[in-house]
Amino acid sequence: MAKRRKVSNLLGLAVLSTVSARPMHPYEMASLMKARGKDHDMDIKWGSLYTVVRNLEKHGFLAVEGSVRDGARPERTVYRITDAGRDELADWVRELIEVPETEHRRLEAGLSVLGALGPDETAELLSRRLDALEKRIAGDRAALAAATEVPRVFLLEAEYALAILQAEADWVRAFLGEITGGTLEGLAMWRAFHDTGRVPPEIAELAERGAAES
Amino acid sequence: MAKRRKVSNLLGLAVLSTVSARPMHPYEMASLMKARGKDHDMDIKWGSLYTVVRNLEKHGFLAVEGSVRDGARPERTVYRITDAGRDELADWVRELIEVPETEHRRLEAGLSVLGALGPDETAELLSRRLDALEKRIAGDRAALAAATEVPRVFLLEAEYALAILQAEADWVRAFLGEITGGTLEGLAMWRAFHDTGRVPPEIAELAERGAAES
DNA sequence: CTGCTTATACTCGTGTGCGAATACTCGCGT
DNA sequence: ACGCGAGTATTCGCACACGAGTATAAGCAG
Numbered sequence: 001m002a003k004r005r006k007v008s009n010l011l012g013l014a015v016l017s018t019v020s021a022r023p024m025h026p027y028e029m030a031s032l033m034k035a036r037g038k039d040h041d042m043d044i045k046w047g048s049l050y051t052v053v054r055n056l057e058k059h060g061f062l063a064v065e066g067s068v069r070d071g072a073r074p075e076r077t078v079y080r081i082t083d084a085g086r087d088e089l090a091d092w093v094r095e096l097i098e099v100p101e102t103e104h105r106r107l108e109a110g111l112s113v114l115g116a117l118g119p120d121e122t123a124e125l126l127s128r129r130l131d132a133l134e135k136r137i138a139g140d141r142a143a144l145a146a147a148t149e150v151p152r153v154f155l156l157e158a159e160y161a162l163a164i165l166q167a168e169a170d171w172v173r174a175f176l177g178e179i180t181g182g183t184l185e186g187l188a189m190w191r192a193f194h195d196t197g198r199v200p201p202e203i204a205e206l207a208e209r210g211a212a213e214s
Numbered sequence: 215m216a217k218r219r220k221v222s223n224l225l226g227l228a229v230l231s232t233v234s235a236r237p238m239h240p241y242e243m244a245s246l247m248k249a250r251g252k253d254h255d256m257d258i259k260w261g262s263l264y265t266v267v268r269n270l271e272k273h274g275f276l277a278v279e280g281s282v283r284d285g286a287r288p289e290r291t292v293y294r295i296t297d298a299g300r301d302e303l304a305d306w307v308r309e310l311i312e313v314p315e316t317e318h319r320r321l322e323a324g325l326s327v328l329g330a331l332g333p334d335e336t337a338e339l340l341s342r343r344l345d346a347l348e349k350r351i352a353g354d355r356a357a358l359a360a361a362t363e364v365p366r367v368f369l370l371e372a373e374y375a376l377a378i379l380q381a382e383a384d385w386v387r388a389f390l391g392e393i394t395g396g397t398l399e400g401l402a403m404w405r406a407f408h409d410t411g412r413v414p415p416e417i418a419e420l421a422e423r424g425a426a427e428s
Numbered sequence: 429c430t431g432c433t434t435a436t437a438c439t440c441g442t443g444t445g446c447g448a449a450t451a452c453t454c455g456c457g458t
Numbered sequence: 459a460c461g462c463g464a465g466t467a468t469t470c471g472c473a474c475a476c477g478a479g480t481a482t483a484a485g486c487a488g
Contacts, residue, residue: 017327025437045476046478049438076438096320097336098342099343100346100382101319102257105375108371109228110311113228114370116231116234117307153328153401157326167381168378175370186366186368190367222444223445225445260446262446266445269443429488430487433486437480439478442477445472446471446473447473449470450470452465454465458459
């Protein structure tokens, strides 16, 4: 059980990584993150940024370098990373890389309550999802291909995200095929349940047991 | 921009889906969810349960059916779903199925700050991750295969989760191969950066640009 | 040089997620 | 007949996330 982080918001990881280059003030961190596509994988919430920075400081991962007054601008507090901060950063990355998360995918949640929808509507929705997915995949793939001058080491996240997106699209396509093709086992039951609100009781019980794994 | 839900915690979705069968009190909902593998995809936080139920009630998706005193037990409040609740449930599922989420994967975050680790350590960590992933996949696959009496319609989430897990494992395996095989473009640079903390400045700039997609 | 927009830089307040504590009851072993 | 652990059912309170608001400065159009 990975010990709970003092600061658990992943924005904190991005902050640590960003200030590890040189001391800077919060707004600059955010700008830098935004400049590289960081906001793409992990969108930056302004409200959280300052809270997170303050917490990182409280736990000794950041220290106040000083504060700069630039003309009449509001005073900006400049932070630098501490040794503890570097350790935390490394340790955090290690955990993220080593331990496969128990992901909570939204589609998974949706699929688990599909009873609320009928098969026909589901098929319709899934086909829209598939369209969106395919557009996104095409766009991302093009962007990746266009970045020829950038060494691949810097594009790993994007490649990984693309692979997962692709797997999702494949799964959705296959499932959609089974609904429209009528080959899905239990399709009739699903339709009946949606129309009448009833499910054969012995089946209901099976469903309870069914998902209770390992 | 999918309109923000009044109650955004996905636990609320599970609650709505569970009480849609018949009125019940919060603890019973949780037990039911736990009984089917719901806690597997979406682990139930006791603290959140009562908050979420109260919020669902506040927004008119649940209504108090009454309260039952069973012997000397503390009084239990029984909730039933309202029409608005059924609408919300259906609408929510529609959104989850139709709209591909901007997922925030933890591995993605890790990969984006890999600079903090060297290639060798990364390879080591990834190979551990791969082991864990493969064990999990084997286990899930076996559980799925063992549930022959359960119609597939009830096992969709598990199948989907498995497909994604498999894609992750594949990607990790390929990436790991590139590190250990030395075929990863920019590997030398990565190693140099980790050892010396320096990166050729023109490359640094490229990296900034690189990830800034569409 | 005046008024508008956009960027800079941050603070505040609200809601809520959730760990931990509480308290009572039932069944089982001894 | 009694103590104890497991199950039942819920409350509390803190810390955190983050939307929305604030205020000033720079750029630029007319």
